[in-house]
Each structure stands twice: as C-alpha cells, then as structure tokens.
Amino acid sequence: MTQATLKTHDTQALDTLTGGAFSAATSGERASRVRDWLASNPATEQMQEVFRELSGRDKGAAKLLRERLDEIKRSKGQEVIAAEWAEKAQSLLALPKLNIADAMAWQRDAAKAGAPLSREPLAGMKAQLADRIKGIEDLQHRVQVQREAAVLLAQRIEVLSTKSWRDAQAAAESLRVDVPDWQSQAQALLQDPNWGSVDTKFPPLLEASRAQLNAVWDAFSAALSLAVAAAADGAAPLPPVPVWADELRVARGVPVDAAPKPARPKVDPEVRAKASAQVREALAKLEEEMAQGHGKASAGAATALRGVLKEHGRFVDDKLESHAQAALNAAGELQGWQRWRADQLRNELVAKAESLFEMQAPAAEGEEPVRKPRFGGRKMQENLRALREQWKQTDQGGVPNHALWKRFDDACNEAYKVVEAWLEKIKSEAAEHRAHRLALIDEVKAWAAENTTAKDGDWKGFARIIHQFESRWREAGHLSEKAFAEMQPLWKQTIQAAEAPLHAVQKASLEQRHAMIEEAKVLGAAPQLRIDAVKALQQHWQAEAQRIPLDRKHEQKLWDAFRKPIDDAFNRKTEEREKASAALSERDRAVLDASKALEAANASGDAQKIKAAMAGLEAALSGQAQAQAAVAAAGPAEPAPATQMPPAETEAVSPEGAAAGDAPSETHAEATAETPPAPQAAPKPKAKPVVAMRGDDRPGMKKTEPAAPMRGGKFGDRKGAPSRDAGRGGDSRGDGRFGGGRFGDRPAMEDRGPRLGDAAFRAQRDAIEHAQQALRKLAAQAHGEALTQLMTAWEQRSPEQVPAMQEFGKSVTPAVRGAWSKAVAAAPSGDASESLLRLEMAAEVPTPAEHINARRALQLKLLTKRNDPSPAQTWGDDAARVLATAHDPANARRLQTVLKTLLRG
Structure with a gap:
C-alpha cells in the first residue's frame, strides 16, 4: 500500500472521528464540526493528529484545535507550578512562628511565577495564609489596645490621688473589677496560638504595661488602706498621698502647714x-x-x-x-x-x-449591598x-x-x-x-x-508577507521590558534572515535605478528633447518599480531625482513656448478690452449695458473671421495646389468629384480668375484628385462607378435615415468638419479664427460667466418686484398697478396679462381653493398641510378627465380666477410662491 493510500485512509478515519470535519463543504461547517467534536473532550493525541492534518486544509478550523492544545499545555505547566507553590505554602503554614513578610512574599512571588492563585489548592492555601496574617495583625492590634487601656487605668488611679480619699474609696470598687479584667485579657493574648508569630516589639510592650499597672494599683491600694485606718484611728500613720494626709489632718484638728521648700545644698x-x-x-x-x-x-x-x-x-x-x-x-x-x-x-x-x-x-430586597x-x-x-x-x-x-x-x-x-x-x-x-x-x-x-526567493518573481508579494509578519509581531500583545529585551534580538535576527533575498534584489534594483537617473540627466541636458526616449525610460522605471518594491520614502526620493531633469527640460520648453506667445495679438487685445468693458457693465447692474457689452465681446471674438472675409473680398485668392493642402483636407472624394477635379477646363479656370468671389465668403480649398477608387465589379456594372451600398448609412434601413453616401460627394469636409458622412446633413462649424491667448481666453470666459450671473440676478429681481406689484394691485383692486407684460417676462402673454387686469378690476367673487391647488400642481410646489387631502382628491378627479388641459397649460387662467376672488394673506402667499416658480420657467 502506498503512502498516499495510507494518508487517504488516515484522513477518512479522522473525518469519521471528528464527525465529518474533513469532508465538510465550507470552512464554517468544518469549524462547527470541530467545535462539536471538541465538546466531547477527546484525547490529546487525537487532537494533535487532527490538527496536523487539518492545519494544511483550513487554518480557521485548525485554530480551534491549536487553542485547545495550547490551553492543555498551559494548564499542565500551571499544575506543576501550582504543586511547587502549594508545597511552599504548606511549609509556611506549618511554622510555629509565621513571619508576615514571608507570607506576603509568597503570594507576590507566586503571582510573578504565573501560579494559578485563583484555583485549588493554591486558592485555599492563599486564604489560609491570609487568615493567618489577619489573625497575627489582629493580635498585634489588640496588644496596642491593651497598652492604651493600661495607660488609661493608670491615669484614672493617678487622678484619684488628687481628690478626696473618700472619692478614691468609692471609685476603688470599679477599679477592683477593671484591673483584674485587664489582667485576664492580657493573659488571653498570651494564650493565643498566633502569639509566637507577633512582632518581637509587642511582648515587651504588653509586659511593661502589666508591670506599670500592677505597681500603680498596688501603691494605690496600700495608700487607700492607710487612709481608711488613719480615719478610724487618730494615732494611725497618715497615708503618703499629700492630699489625703492634709484632709485627715484637718479631720483630726491639726493645722496644715505649707511644707517648707528644702534649701539647695551648696554646690561647687x-x-x-x-x-x-x-x-x-x-x-x-x-x-x-x-x-x-x-x-x-x-x-x-x-x-x-x-x-x-x-x-x-x-x-x-x-x-x-x-x-x-x-x-x-x-x-x-x-x-x-x-x-x-x-x-x-x-x-x-x-x-x-x-x-x-x-x-x-x-439587586433585590434582603441582599447585602x-x-x-x-x-x-x-x-x-x-x-x-x-x-x-x-x-x-x-x-x-x-x-x-x-x-x-x-x-x-x-x-x-x-x-x-x-x-x-x-x-x-x-x-x-x-x-x-x-x-x-x-x-x-x-x-x-x-x-x-x-522561500529563499520570490515565487513567480512576485517580489511585491514577498515584501507583503514580510510586512504581515512584522505587523503580527507588533500586534502580538504586551510583554514586560525584560521579556521584550530578551525576545527582540531573536526576532530581528529571524526577520533579517527572512528578508535577505529581498534585500539582495533591492540592492540590484537600486543600482539599476541610479543608472536610469544618470540616463535621465543626459536626456534632460540634451539640446533637443527626445520624447520617445523619455517615454521609454519612464516605462522602464515604472516596470522596475512595479517589479521590485522599496521603502516608500526612499523610492519617492529616487523618483524625484529621476523626474527632476526631465521636468526641468519640459519646463525649459514650456518657458520658451510661453515667451513666444507672450506678445498679445490684435485680436487678443480687442478681446481683453471687450472683457474689461463687460466686467464694468456687470458692476453697473444695468441689463441693457450688460447686453450691449456682451454683443461687443462677441463681435471682438468674431473679428478675426470677419477680417479674413474682408481680405478675401478685396481681391482674388490663388488656389493652392493639391500638394500644398493640409492633410486633413485631402481625403478621398466621390468618382464624380474626381472626374471633375482631375483636369479642369481652361474656360473654367479663366472664369475663376476673372470673377472675384462673393463678399464675406471664405474661399474653399480645391479638392484633391482621387488617385484610386473601388468600382462596382458586379456583372453588367460599370467599373468607373462606385458600388451602390446595401444600406444607407448606419441607420439606412430606417425611414427617413440619411444615406451613407450623403455628404461624401465632392469635398466631404469643405463645408465643415461634420458637414456629411456618418451624421448626415449636420450644419457646418463656424470659422472662429485662430486660437486666443491664455489671458484673453480666461478673461472673456470669466466676463461672460459674470454677465450671465448678473442677468439672471436682475431677472430674478425684476420678477420679484413684478410679483410684489401684482399682489399690491390685487389687495387694492387697482388694475393700474398691474405690471407691464415685459416685467413678467416671456412666460406671460398679452392675453394672460389682460385677464389678470380684468380680474383685479372686477368685484371679488368666487372661490380660489381649487385654482390654487391647480397652480401648486402646475408649479410642483408643496401644498400646506391642511389642504393635502383636497389636493389628492383633485388629482384623482383630474385622472378621470384625460382630455381636459393639464394645470401646467391653464396656470394663467387659474391665476386670474384667484385674482378675481377677495384678497386673503394666506392665499396671497401661496399665489406668490407659485408664480415665482412659473414665471422663472
């Protein structure tokens, strides 16, 4: 059995194992089946085998397996770390004297090592250490509290020595309870299991507080006993407390003398x-x-x-x-x-x-915040x-x-x-x-x-893959400075080794581009710029740039260096051309003067002046053609030989034209020489004789006549379509560029004379645009004033105030203006609602919201009357019906809005 057969059997077995992940039609189905298979918790060896086979087929589906394998690997590593740190925590917990710093250091170091502190057994040991630390801290805190309590008790006893001994005797009862309680609490601290783990400074503090309190209490008890005995027996000794002794002397009737201040001994x-x-x-x-x-x-x-x-x-x-x-x-x-x-x-x-x-x-009642x-x-x-x-x-x-x-x-x-x-x-x-x-x-x-070299010579794809690797490295997530410093040199070494083939071809490409830059400098410095050589060199540069990619900034610098000498050569050529055309011709000066006059008329705001200035500019623009016509009318023009005609005017003509033009008679030539051409008609160039033509070679036809076309022109089979030969007889281009041929009887183009200079052309174009804008603005202002006058005439019912027909524009005929005057002069009557709706429909303007239903009903009504004229045809009569009604501000606004649109059209 061959290796391919074994591999096929393995794939089939794996496909059966994974529930059809290998035989699925789409990547989404494969991923879904792999996900379902992983939910059954397969063995690690099976997942590794499936991953090896599937990674070459579908990266997306194999990613699920890789993540599961990485998770298993990470969990195994964490189990080893968890066992190690659990042992350390157990040893800390077993110590009779636990150092808080060591316990906190265990938690910190375990987190640094990546131990799973949130999972067992580390989570439980972490909680035990935390409880142990909390118990030790609480014990230390209780020692401090006991120390403060001992100080307060001692202060209470000392204060009693400044009061009457009877008050001290009354307060002694509570002290006999508080002092033993303090002693029992201090003894409880010593019996706490965590007492051996407290800081070494706390046991001496507690012992010193106990000794001090015992000494103060013993002295107070002895002095109080002497005071009680002295009060009962006048011969008993007085207590050592001065206040109590003075009180007892007074009670015995002995005067109290101030204690003499002892004299200071003589000192050297x-x-x-x-x-x-x-x-x-x-x-x-x-x-x-x-x-x-x-x-x-x-x-x-x-x-x-x-x-x-x-x-x-x-x-x-x-x-x-x-x-x-x-x-x-x-x-x-x-x-x-x-x-x-x-x-x-x-x-x-x-x-x-x-x-x-x-x-x-x-979230609910009874729960803690x-x-x-x-x-x-x-x-x-x-x-x-x-x-x-x-x-x-x-x-x-x-x-x-x-x-x-x-x-x-x-x-x-x-x-x-x-x-x-x-x-x-x-x-x-x-x-x-x-x-x-x-x-x-x-x-x-x-x-x-x-990939030691680019496949199929695709170095751009090679560089793109390198760039993708670098992007993935930058987006691979955060690392600590130490870890990144360890891995960055390894990454640089690896990526540089991968980029080595690209760097080699880039080096060769740089040398070739520097050579092309030198060649461009030679071409740019030549006295005569060779356009063909420049184009070939640029194409070579573009091919090299598309083949070998470089760093964008470096490539841009090289391109600028390559383009500069050629651009300088073209700039020199442009400067020479501009110098040659710097001097304005007579026609350019005339056009510039006419443009300035038109701009001045535009600034004046007078429509008549603007129109007159526009006519003057048009005359200046056509002045060169008129001058040529005048020269032609002044004397006969010699016909140019056929060999001197422009190439654009020496195209083939029909056989009839060729027969008439090959050998003109002497009589015709003399007539042409004696009779001057009609005034204001440009001379037509003589048609070039036809050298070769194709005749009709069908049986029975004359070879000297062209074959009749099967169809006339592009649209020859259609009714009224021009024939293909229409316009080909005689000089096909003598009457204009589009005088015949494909487009039939199109009128000849106007002879506008030579080209204008750049300054004159821009000046006349801007002047004409400004003039058109000014005229439109003046027309809009005139319409607005006329509408205002019409509304005033309607309100005052005064036909004399209705504007003249010229003020309304070409949209208003004399009949319409007369109907409006008659409607304004008559007494108010009728309803304007339907007429206003028809006007709004004709102008295609929105209707107020309260009349929307009426407009829809009117539209349905008009659909049933197809033979009646539309609102766009009867808007003048509808406006007259509105003017015949009583003036209403709302209707006046609607009518003015409608007429503003209709008059502008």
Missing part, C-alpha cells in the same frame, strides 16, 4: 557652671527645633532636655530651671497640636482608602502607592496612631485584591503573548527556509 561653682552650660545647650536645641516646626526633632530635643534636667537640675538656678520647664510645656503643646494635625491627615487618607470601593444598591472598585488594576495600584507614601510621610512628622493605621491598612489590603487579580491576569496574558511570539518566530523561520 565649677560644677554649677558646667551643669548650667549643658542645660542651656539642650534648651537652645529645643527652642531651635520648635522655631523650625520639626515635630519629631522637637520631641527628641524635649526628651534630651528632660534627661539633662534630671541629671543636672539640682545644680542650676531657679530662673534657668523655670525657663527650661516653660520650654518643655511649649514643646508638649506643639506635640499635641502636631498629633492632632497628623490625625486629621490620617483620617483623610483613611477616607480616601475606603472610598476606593463604592457601594451599589442590592455590593462593593464595586472605582478603578481598574493599574489605576488602583497607582492610587494605593500614592496613599501609602502619603501615610509614610505623615508618620515621619508625628506620633503614630495604630487605630487609624489598622483601618487604613485594612482598606488598602481590600483594594489590593483588585490589583492582585489584575496582576494575575497580566501574568497569564504575558505568558500567552510570549508563547504566541515564540510560535511566530518559528513560523517565520519555517517560511524563510521554504
């Missing part, structure tokens, strides 16, 4: 001076930072000043200490204002972050970057606010899900675009191997 002057210098230096630094408005720097400077005062405060004088304390108070106020301003900015940023999603109304992102992926990413950068700048200038940061970070993370989906889509599209470009490179390589 050198030590005092050194301490004062350090305090002044720290104080100056704080004042400088406060003057410049630096929030963080002023806080640091205030801390430094407090440390110096703590260390050297007992060595400085009271004035310097007071100054330092005032500066510290001002710094505290500045920090408070900066914290307030920073919180304002943070609130604005939080509002912007939360507004990245908009709430849409639910849908949150829709306001921006797409790229715009959302840019907004998030800008918001986080602004938050960072705000944190640099003030004290952090963890509660606002939590809201801001949650909103940004929610918006970042849109960016993640967009990035995942971009990654998948980039992978598809990369695969498509690699396939295109392989296709170009295969095509270049098969």
Whole structure:
C-alpha cells in the first residue's frame, strides 16, 4: 500500500472521528464540526493528529484545535507550578512562628511565577495564609489596645490621688473589677496560638504595661488602706498621698502647714557652671527645633532636655530651671497640636482608602449591598502607592496612631485584591503573548527556509508577507521590558534572515535605478528633447518599480531625482513656448478690452449695458473671421495646389468629384480668375484628385462607378435615415468638419479664427460667466418686484398697478396679462381653493398641510378627465380666477410662491 493510500485512509478515519470535519463543504461547517467534536473532550493525541492534518486544509478550523492544545499545555505547566507553590505554602503554614513578610512574599512571588492563585489548592492555601496574617495583625492590634487601656487605668488611679480619699474609696470598687479584667485579657493574648508569630516589639510592650499597672494599683491600694485606718484611728500613720494626709489632718484638728521648700545644698561653682552650660545647650536645641516646626526633632530635643534636667537640675538656678520647664510645656503643646494635625491627615487618607470601593444598591430586597472598585488594576495600584507614601510621610512628622493605621491598612489590603487579580491576569496574558511570539518566530523561520526567493518573481508579494509578519509581531500583545529585551534580538535576527533575498534584489534594483537617473540627466541636458526616449525610460522605471518594491520614502526620493531633469527640460520648453506667445495679438487685445468693458457693465447692474457689452465681446471674438472675409473680398485668392493642402483636407472624394477635379477646363479656370468671389465668403480649398477608387465589379456594372451600398448609412434601413453616401460627394469636409458622412446633413462649424491667448481666453470666459450671473440676478429681481406689484394691485383692486407684460417676462402673454387686469378690476367673487391647488400642481410646489387631502382628491378627479388641459397649460387662467376672488394673506402667499416658480420657467 502506498503512502498516499495510507494518508487517504488516515484522513477518512479522522473525518469519521471528528464527525465529518474533513469532508465538510465550507470552512464554517468544518469549524462547527470541530467545535462539536471538541465538546466531547477527546484525547490529546487525537487532537494533535487532527490538527496536523487539518492545519494544511483550513487554518480557521485548525485554530480551534491549536487553542485547545495550547490551553492543555498551559494548564499542565500551571499544575506543576501550582504543586511547587502549594508545597511552599504548606511549609509556611506549618511554622510555629509565621513571619508576615514571608507570607506576603509568597503570594507576590507566586503571582510573578504565573501560579494559578485563583484555583485549588493554591486558592485555599492563599486564604489560609491570609487568615493567618489577619489573625497575627489582629493580635498585634489588640496588644496596642491593651497598652492604651493600661495607660488609661493608670491615669484614672493617678487622678484619684488628687481628690478626696473618700472619692478614691468609692471609685476603688470599679477599679477592683477593671484591673483584674485587664489582667485576664492580657493573659488571653498570651494564650493565643498566633502569639509566637507577633512582632518581637509587642511582648515587651504588653509586659511593661502589666508591670506599670500592677505597681500603680498596688501603691494605690496600700495608700487607700492607710487612709481608711488613719480615719478610724487618730494615732494611725497618715497615708503618703499629700492630699489625703492634709484632709485627715484637718479631720483630726491639726493645722496644715505649707511644707517648707528644702534649701539647695551648696554646690561647687565649677560644677554649677558646667551643669548650667549643658542645660542651656539642650534648651537652645529645643527652642531651635520648635522655631523650625520639626515635630519629631522637637520631641527628641524635649526628651534630651528632660534627661539633662534630671541629671543636672539640682545644680542650676531657679530662673534657668523655670525657663527650661516653660520650654518643655511649649514643646508638649506643639506635640499635641502636631498629633492632632497628623490625625486629621490620617483620617483623610483613611477616607480616601475606603472610598476606593463604592457601594451599589442590592439587586433585590434582603441582599447585602455590593462593593464595586472605582478603578481598574493599574489605576488602583497607582492610587494605593500614592496613599501609602502619603501615610509614610505623615508618620515621619508625628506620633503614630495604630487605630487609624489598622483601618487604613485594612482598606488598602481590600483594594489590593483588585490589583492582585489584575496582576494575575497580566501574568497569564504575558505568558500567552510570549508563547504566541515564540510560535511566530518559528513560523517565520519555517517560511524563510521554504522561500529563499520570490515565487513567480512576485517580489511585491514577498515584501507583503514580510510586512504581515512584522505587523503580527507588533500586534502580538504586551510583554514586560525584560521579556521584550530578551525576545527582540531573536526576532530581528529571524526577520533579517527572512528578508535577505529581498534585500539582495533591492540592492540590484537600486543600482539599476541610479543608472536610469544618470540616463535621465543626459536626456534632460540634451539640446533637443527626445520624447520617445523619455517615454521609454519612464516605462522602464515604472516596470522596475512595479517589479521590485522599496521603502516608500526612499523610492519617492529616487523618483524625484529621476523626474527632476526631465521636468526641468519640459519646463525649459514650456518657458520658451510661453515667451513666444507672450506678445498679445490684435485680436487678443480687442478681446481683453471687450472683457474689461463687460466686467464694468456687470458692476453697473444695468441689463441693457450688460447686453450691449456682451454683443461687443462677441463681435471682438468674431473679428478675426470677419477680417479674413474682408481680405478675401478685396481681391482674388490663388488656389493652392493639391500638394500644398493640409492633410486633413485631402481625403478621398466621390468618382464624380474626381472626374471633375482631375483636369479642369481652361474656360473654367479663366472664369475663376476673372470673377472675384462673393463678399464675406471664405474661399474653399480645391479638392484633391482621387488617385484610386473601388468600382462596382458586379456583372453588367460599370467599373468607373462606385458600388451602390446595401444600406444607407448606419441607420439606412430606417425611414427617413440619411444615406451613407450623403455628404461624401465632392469635398466631404469643405463645408465643415461634420458637414456629411456618418451624421448626415449636420450644419457646418463656424470659422472662429485662430486660437486666443491664455489671458484673453480666461478673461472673456470669466466676463461672460459674470454677465450671465448678473442677468439672471436682475431677472430674478425684476420678477420679484413684478410679483410684489401684482399682489399690491390685487389687495387694492387697482388694475393700474398691474405690471407691464415685459416685467413678467416671456412666460406671460398679452392675453394672460389682460385677464389678470380684468380680474383685479372686477368685484371679488368666487372661490380660489381649487385654482390654487391647480397652480401648486402646475408649479410642483408643496401644498400646506391642511389642504393635502383636497389636493389628492383633485388629482384623482383630474385622472378621470384625460382630455381636459393639464394645470401646467391653464396656470394663467387659474391665476386670474384667484385674482378675481377677495384678497386673503394666506392665499396671497401661496399665489406668490407659485408664480415665482412659473414665471422663472
């Protein structure tokens, strides 16, 4: 069995397998059957075999198979990537201490690698990591909240030390509940499974808050116990709280003396001076930072000043200490204002972050509103970057606010899900675009191997295919800069290898075109321009341009260089011709003067002057022919010999004309010499003797007479048609170009003399056009004024105001004008409705909407009266009937509209 037989059997089997995709008649049917076959989920090997056989038959149907195979290949690759990243996610989830940065980096790196994060198992692991991260962040947030609560509890206890001990005793009951609650909540944080994954700075903070709260609570409880015991027993010791001790002294009747201020111990002057210098230096630094408005720097400077005062405060004088304390108070106020301003900015940023999603109304009642992102992926990413950068700048200038940061970070993370989906889509599209470009490179390589030269010499088709490859590369989709930089050199190398045959023939074509440019320069520089050589060279250039394509700009430059010397030669010839015809003849001057006179008459607006000027221009145009007639009338003209006649006037004539013209008698010649020609008749050239003619060679006929035609002329068989020989007798062209022959007895053309110059011709043509326009405009104005006068005469019933017949134009006869005058003079009577409808039908103008039905009824009525005259024939009488009725403004407008059209015709 041969290979062709095997291939036929394989094709038949594949056709049966695919449900008739190979035997389908059209491409659409093949694609439909392939689509139905793919819906049954065939094996990959079968799809590959069908694709190999079908790709050479139908690219469109094979495209469906190629897309399915690419999808399977991509899904297999993604399965391997998904397994790899799932293992990494599992290892992260198994860690007892999870680093948030590592978990977020897993998601970012997986998206970069093209892992399918939206499908299982990666989708579940991504959700687990997200929950784990959220739990850790929530735990850290709770630590901060507990720390703030401990500070508030400590402040409540400290405030009670400034009030009465009885108030403190009443408030102690609630504190005995709040403090243990705080301790239990702090202990719950330590028992959370995610406690080991929190940042290392949070456990010390919670422990410090617990220790501080315990110390404050223990001291408060001990002082309160002493106060209660002192109130019950006058000999008991007083509590260490000054306010409570003074209150108890008053209760015991002991006077309260102001505590004497302890005297400062004597200090060495050198030590005092050194301490004062350090305090002044720290104080100056704080004042400088406060003057410049630096929030963080002023806080640091205030801390430094407090440390110096703590260390050297007992060595400085009271004035310097007071100054330092005032500066510290001002710094505290500045920090408070900066914290307030920073919180304002943070609130604005939080509002912007939360507004990245908009709430849409639910589709049905009971459903939750849908949150829709306001921006797409790229715009959302840019907004998030800008918001986080602004938050960072705000944190640099003030004290952090963890509660606002939590809201801001949650909103940004929610918006970042849109960016993640967009990035995942971009990654998948980039992978598809990369695969498509690699396939295109392989296709170009295969095509270049098969097409080392143009088939059938069609280099334009070769270049067109190259251009199509380049267009497909440009439209192959977006790639990252790195991927594009990797693939672009490979593409350039491939396309240059494919273009190599075209570049070779283009190089040879360039050399040939440069040679033709040099030849064109030689032809253009020759004293006598050879038109035949120029035409042959241009045809050669066009053939070469059609055979070998070049870059359009380069080809245009070459064509301009080739055309320039020839154009210069023709321009020189034109300039010489224009110089020769620059001098105006007498006839041209006369025509120019008559044209100027006609333009002046046109400007005057007088119809009589315009007509007179037009007659003068016509006389100037025919002046040369009249001059020739006058010269002919002045004396006899010698007949030109037959050998000197123009070629156009030496055509064959009839046998009778030839017999009479071969040898004219002497008597006739003398008569011709003695008798002058009639005045104003142009001399006719003498007919050329007939050298050869075809006679009637039928039996019994004379060979000296031409054969009678079977039909007369082109239309010889028709009644009244001219004979073919009509006009051929004698000089067939002596009476004009179309005096006889095919068109019978057409009148001879007028002898208009020599050609006018360009300036004279254009001047007379423009003058005549302007004159005709002016006359039409004047006629329209005259008709309009005449119609206005007619309407006024009708309204006033005054026949004297009816315009004269000349003012209406040639369309109005004396009888019609008399009927109109009689109708205006008589008393109003009759109905004008039917007459107006007939007038509108005659002028073919629209009828008002309220009379449309009446016009249709009248048209039907006229169809039944075929022998009656039509409205176009009786419009004058119809207008008279309308004028005989009473004047009505609406009817007057309709009549004026109709007459404006009819009078113009």
